[in-house]
Amino acid sequence: xxxxxxxxxxxxxxxxxxxxxxxxxxxxxxxxxxxxxxxxxxxxxxxxxxxxxxxxxxxxxxxxxxxxxxxxxxxxxxxxxxxxxxxxxxxxxxxxxxxxxxxxxxxxxxxxxxxxxxxxxxxxxxxxxxxxxxxxxxxxxxxxxxxxxxxxxxxxxxxxxxx
Amino acid sequence: xxxxxxxxxxxxxxxxxxxxxxxxxxxxxxxxxxxxxxxxxxxxxxxxxxxxxxxxxxxxxxxxxxxxxxxxxxxxxxxxxxxxxxxxxxxxxxxxxxxxxxxxxxxxxxxxxxxxxxxxxxxxxxxxxxxxxxxxxxxxxxxxxxxxxxxxxxxxxxxxxxxxxxxxxxxxxxxxxxxxxxxxxxxxxxxxxxxxxxxxxxxxxxx
Numbered sequence: 027x028x029x030x031x032x033x034x035x036x037x038x039x040x041x042x043x044x045x046x047x048x049x050x051x052x053x054x055x056x057x058x059x060x061x062x063x064x065x066x067x068x069x070x071x072x073x074x075x076x077x078x079x080x081x082x083x084x085x086x087x088x089x090x091x092x093x094x095x096x097x098x099x100x101x102x103x104x105x106x107x108x109x110x111x112x113x114x115x116x117x118x119x120x121x122x123x124x125x126x127x128x129x130x131x132x133x134x135x136x137x138x139x140x141x142x143x144x145x146x147x148x149x150x151x152x153x154x155x156x157x158x159x160x161x162x163x164x165x166x167x168x169x170x171x172x173x174x175x176x177x178x179x180x181x182x183x184x185x186x187x188x189x
Numbered sequence: 190x191x192x193x194x195x196x197x198x199x200x201x202x203x204x205x206x207x208x209x210x211x212x213x214x215x216x217x218x219x220x221x222x223x224x225x226x227x228x229x230x231x232x233x234x235x236x237x238x239x240x241x242x243x244x245x246x247x248x249x250x251x252x253x254x255x256x257x258x259x260x261x262x263x264x265x266x267x268x269x270x271x272x273x274x275x276x277x278x279x280x281x282x283x284x285x286x287x288x289x290x291x292x293x294x295x296x297x298x299x300x301x302x303x304x305x306x307x308x309x310x311x312x313x314x315x316x317x318x319x320x321x322x323x324x325x326x327x328x329x330x331x332x333x334x335x336x337x338x339x340x341x342x343x344x345x346x347x348x349x350x351x352x353x354x355x356x357x358x359x360x361x362x363x364x365x366x367x368x369x370x371x372x373x374x375x376x377x378x379x380x381x382x383x384x385x386x387x388x389x390x391x392x393x394x395x396x
Contacts, residue, residue, distance in 0.1 A: 032257035039250060040242035057249050064253040132236045150202070151237040157204050176194045179233040188232055 031071055034080050035064065041153060045085055048144050049092045059095065063088040082155055085163045135185040143178035146171050151179075192216070192223065194230075201230035303344055303351035306333050307396050310388065323391045327381035331394055334373075341373065354380075 042063055046056035066087050067074075074083055136144055149160040150171075157175075161168045182188075192213070199205040200213050217223045244250075302316060309320045311333075321334040321341075332345040332354065340358055344351040355376045386394070 029257075036250070036254060036257065039245045039253060043245050043249075044242040057246060060245065061249060061252060064256055068256050132240070136237070147237065151234045152240050154238060157199070157202075172195045172199065176198045176230075179198060179230055180194065182233045183229050186236075188229055 031074070031080075032068075035067060035084065038081050038084060039064075041081060042084055042088055044152075045145070045148055046088055046092070048141065048148050049089065050095075051141070055095070059088055059091050062091045066091065079155070079159065081153060082159045082163055085149070085153075089163055089165065131186060132182075135182045138185065139178050139181060143174050143181065146175045147178045147182070150175055194226070197223065197226050198230045201227045202234065303353070306335060306344060306346075306351050309335075310395070311385070311391060322385040323394065324385050325383045332380075332382070343373070343376070 039060060042060045043056055046059040046063075047053065050056050050059065063084060067084055070087070074080070136147060139147060145164060146160055149155045149163055150157065155163070157168050157171050161171045164171065196205065196209075196213070200210060200217070205213065217227055303318075305316050305318050306320065309315050309318060311320045311322050313320060317337055319336040321336060323331065323333050326332055326345065330345040330347070332343055333351070334341070334343050336342070340356040342353050342356040344353045355373065357372055
């Protein structure tokens with residue numbers, strides 16, 4: 027016995043977790059963040075404005091939960107960069123572009139981006155939010171979103187050998 | 190006259206306002222280097238679009254699904270309390286179905302003359318009021334569930350006549366804090382509403 031709000035929220039759980047991973051880089055903390063987000067969302071559902079994208083609303087809650095988490099120093103100092111790879115991009119550009127950029131390579135390039143750049147990439151290029159929506163989720167100016175996003179795209183293009 | 194990467198990216202993403210976008214489009218059409226730059230930004234977006242996310246762990250999904258279940262309060266009210274609503278004429282039932290997504294509001298009866306509740310048997314309509322059910326609440330007050338003016342309401346009899354205690358809108362759309370029926374159930378549980386009176390018992394308390 028669920029309602030549209032609950033169903034839509036549950037359908038977005040993988041997206042929320044992916045965004046949480048981009049913030050924490052730790053699966054256990056990402057799961058905690060998703061659960062906290064769901065708890066807060068259900069508690070605040072009366073304040074949800076349907077004219078706002080539900081995912082943007084949930085992502086914003088998740089990011090605030092992440093800030094609360096870092097404030098309590100439960101992330102800083104224990105963070106492990108699970109995606110951290112010391113070597114620079116080793117993808118062979120020619121072969122990748124010829125095979126229409128396999129999903130795996132794209133994800134690998136994404137994982138190698140600095141956290142701030144990966145977050146805007148996820149919100150805008152993967153979740154297809156507008157610059158303004160991403161700025162609202164991240165609590166930063168639109169201009170900052172744009173500068174991070176363009177640097178991220180240039181880096182991805184370089185890693186994957188896109189001219 | 191340099192065009193920044195950010196401007197080209199905004200153009201590629203459809204985020205550039207007019208008339209800048211049209212002006213830039215002309216320059217891009219005449220400049221293969223700019224066109225290649227825009228293509229690069231398009232490509233680095235398209236390759237990630239609709240990228241599937243990994244499913245969440247089952248344990249996490251189960252915990253969150255449990256949150257989505259209605260609160261335990263709803264279990265206090267047996268579902269048979271809702272039966273009278275579904276015995277309404279078809280038109281009223283449709284109105285209620287529309288109202289499932291409607292919110293809860295506490296409003297006065299909005300000009301509806303509730304005196305009709307003194308004598309109107311449940312299941313019948315008169316003067317724009319359709320009586321749904323009659324029941325007593327824990328305080329001993331006699332209450333009636335009825336539909337009028339696009340609202341499903343509950344009014345209880347007092348020395349000063351019928352007073353509306355709860356009204357659930359049957360219009361509207363979009364996400365509601367709680368569905369109309371859930372709100373009604375929650376209220377009925379809160380006042381410990383008894384089972385609906387049968388027609389004979391109802392007739393004995395109506396005038």
